[in-house]
Amino acid sequence: DAGVIQSPRHEVTEMGQEVTLRCKPISGHDYLFWYRQTMMRGLELLIYFNNNVPIDDSGMPEDRFSAKMPNASFSTLKIQPSEPRDSAVYFCASSFILGTGKEQYFGPGTRLTVT
């Protein structure tokens, strides 16, 4: 398996622009997670899906952030409009749960810089 795939790997954009991050989870996994990592705040869970349905979006910073999962093999995280404080590494992860929490497999991340 190719693992979790994220694109783009790097994104540099200007303040006010729309940014779309993409994720393809591991085939067969039924959970998908979006995280944001900064030096100051560490790894923060933004939102997660189970069987394509958003379960908990309490970590989404504000209305500028939105996430969708139209099918089991694709998810997007959109920031509109972007701001410099959104600069971070955004990770997508997926897992297959049976009972208690299991290992999450992370993608390589998208390094976002908003100028």
Add this chain to the structure above:
Amino acid sequence: RKEVEQDPGPFNVPEGATVAFNCTYSNSASQSFFWYRQDCRKEPKLLMSVYSSGNEDGRFTAQLNRASQYISLLIRDSKLSDSATYLCVVNIGDAGGTSYGKLTFGQGTILTVHP
């Protein structure tokens, strides 16, 4: 209070040293426990799960104390390749024992092993 707390370090140790990391968690309903490793500018990856009876994987030993809500990781005979950030991770279920896919990550402990 953070849900998962770790000493951020950094820990700087010579090759061959033994080093221990500690972690505390605040939610007594926590179900599963893990240590993840994150190399510089890479994604987090599972190092090992942590079981109530304690468990060992080569040079790595993990311990869990549910009464104290405390988790530890011991690394023996440190190698240069052990240099990384070590993340304490907890799966928080509900009071009824239902476990969710969501994991909560500590801020991480930075380890540098030098020659």
